Amino acid sequence: MADAKGPDMSTLVQVRDEFCCYTTSDFNHQGLTQAHFTYEEIFELRTYLRHGVRLAPDAVVLDVGANIGLFSLFVKQECPSARVLAFEPMPAVVEALRRNLDLHGVPDVEVHALALGARREEAVFTYHPALSCNSTNRPEGKELLLEMQRVLFGEHAAGSEEVRVDVDTLSAVLERRSDLDRIDLLKIDVEGAELDVLRGVGAANWPRVDQVVVEVHDRDGRLADVLALLGAQGFRTSSQASSLLTESADLREAGAEDVPPGDYLVYATRPR
Template sequence: MTEIKSVQVADGVSFFVPQTGDGQFSEVSFIYHEIFEDRTYLRHGIKLSDTSRIVDAGANAGLFSVFVKQQFPGARVLAMEPIPPIYEALQRNLEAHGVEGVDARNLALGEKSEQVKFTFYPVIPGNSTRYPEQKKVGQELTVGHIGQAEVDRVMTGIEVEAQVERLSTVLADWAPGERIDLLKIDVEGAELDVMRGLDDEDWARVDQTVIEVQDLDGRLDTIVALLEDKGFSVVKERAEMPEEYRYHMVYATRQP
């Protein structure tokens, strides 16, 4: 059974996360370190302000949205998370941290409007995905560290149905005609789905984007090429995890 429980990630700092009876909390601590301490999403010229509009695609339990609102209280955030237990944790975190100005929606982004099956991993909810087959690389590499039995336990998934919408459709409702200062994408293998759901005229109003990418089947080069085609200058760097996992961060800005 998955419950929503509060986890301390630093002195005086806690966040709600979905948890199974034997869940571990290294994942949320890692995410906290990445966002709050390393400030991963404010590198390579990414700038925000109190007037920024930010789209948080793959909001997970809401740590990035909370970080943005603590740093830039006047910013507006659209946070989207498709997995119901994770979305519940997101809502509770926004409330617990006194965050206002975040429009949280229980949905995913993709190329078209549809209902889709996602795989929810209760032990490591941040890895929940529309494409569970892409997790095989990480599973195979992790066996050598923690053993097959523990990998099987951690990667036991539950299928859930989620609504998928095109980002252009969502933006027409949330910020019609307005600039989008940052599009943050962390969607566990569905990056290109999200990007292809944004029409050219809407790409033109996106000023910056940061995307986490696992480089499978040439995906990193495809994403970089798409961003450059949309007029962005792109910087890519390896994410702070073992190289063999193939994770990268992609930073895209428009030159003045």
């Protein structure tokens, strides 16, 4: 399929013979690479359904850091009756997310143009148009990753701009939603702000959460902090290195001398 631009400057790319989606990249190669990686991680490797994590047909799922919506699409493919709330703060990414839901005939995912964190505030995010999955409000520690992107994709791949977005806590969201008496799965992929999201869940709201899968960028002991926080809330936890996210051989071959500290996926379930 030829790449096509929509009026919002999203790019339509063919990921697999049976699957295409909109990306946010102005650089088609980077958008396709990002979509390939995300599709493989979610749909083919089924990364989020491991270590005892499972979805009931009527599951309630919070997709925090939804990006262009592939995890939300996966949940609705697995469980068409599931309720999904997708949280994504970057305006251009939200537009691609909405277009992907429309493209795949999934109109019933709630999209919230909002970041979740430890407190209600307005925050400055660093948005990477070429590789939107790296957008973050925690740019510190991204230097090596950005250098690798330059090596692999060219100087434009590390380009960024600042975007101001609204941040709220998950507890505040839940307290406004009496219809969400349970959260079957809380999925978090927020590029370094994962502890902030978890700390934004008050003690009174944790019993509503049954399972958590969170991507952790292990800087300054963050993995241990995440495991301790979830353990203190009564979860049984396990973690694994995210092999796709930490693969370094291709990067070294391309000329990068160092790789970032490890990235992990943490799985947390209630004892059953």
